Amino acid sequence: MLKLFITDDHELYLEGLTLLLNKQEGIRVVGSALTGESLLQKLPDLDIDVLLLDVHLPDIEEEDLLKKIRSLKPQLKILYLTIMRGTRYIHKLVKYDIQGYLLKNSSIDELKQALHTIAGGQKYFSKEINILDTEQDFRHTITIEDKKVDEILSRREIEILTLICKEYSNSEIAEKLFLSVSTVETHRKNLIAKLGVNNTVGLVKFALKNRLID
Missing domain, CATH: 1.10.10.10 (Winged helix-like DNA-binding domain superfamily/Winged helix DNA-binding domain)
Structure with missing residues (x-):
């Protein structure tokens, strides 16, 4: 059973995604949070395979959150599920050894593929994101x-x-x-x-x- 925890500040989306994933064979959402601070409070006691995380949360910057997550759970597998397409976001986050980056308009089949790929020890980036994007995007590279x-x-x-x-x-x-x-x-x-x-x-x-x- 692949165990997930989801953090997203949109409550309806969070509840809908939780229901959808819990209907998938071999996947179980064990908990969720609407804010970064709520996630950090729960994280030490979590036994999960993958953390699903949105890029923008209302109470904490993404890099600050990642630093704190890594201090608590250095080996935790993290999959970003977001609307943010810019490669500059990926380049800002990969230095914290995230395992994946997927767009929210992805299909449930691609999300399941990403989750199982990451749980299996590999990384997964959305098929809609061209990591060889324009030179302008790479001005923000790490x-x-x-x-x-x-x-x-x-x-x-x-x-x-x-x-x-x-x-x-x-x-x-x-x-x-x-x-x-x-x-x-x-x-x-x-x-x-x-x-x-x-x-x-x-x-x-x-x-x-x-x-x-x-």
């Missing part, structure tokens, strides 16, 4: 120069980034690491989003700058 690489990227992400820089194809990386090609493709997209670059060239520049490759 900066990482003052952070250690291993604070930003997981060991697996560093491993895949290194192989990408060595010109391995997705299929070659998948074969070498015993992963599916789709998993490698997801990691590649996540790396681009997390590092705030536009393409593979940007990944290589990051790897060179941080001495991941010679």
Whole structure:
């Protein structure tokens, strides 16, 4: 049973989503909150697989909330469910190791896919969000120069980034690491989003700058 907690400041939407998800086989909403502070009060006692979270809450800024969530539950899997489409929001949030970002107009099937993907240890970003968006969006990208690489990227992400820089194809990386090609493709997209670059060239520049490759 996949256990969820939902935080959203729109009560009717929150109640409707809770009812809808509780009708899905293998999914159970164990609780909800209308504010960030309410979530933080309940969080220490929660035993959940995924936290569904809206970007904008009335009582706390999104980054402040994420910092507090991570101090309480460093390994908690977080899926943002929001109307905010701009990639600048994603880039601002991924440095706190969120696991997914989905738009509220997504279908229930995509939401279930995102939840099961995240619960299974992978990440999921909405199909409607192009993480290789316009240059204007990337003006708001995260900066990482003052952070250690291993604070930003997981060991697996560093491993895949290194192989990408060595010109391995997705299929070659998948074969070498015993992963599916789709998993490698997801990691590649996540790396681009997390590092705030536009393409593979940007990944290589990051790897060179941080001495991941010679």
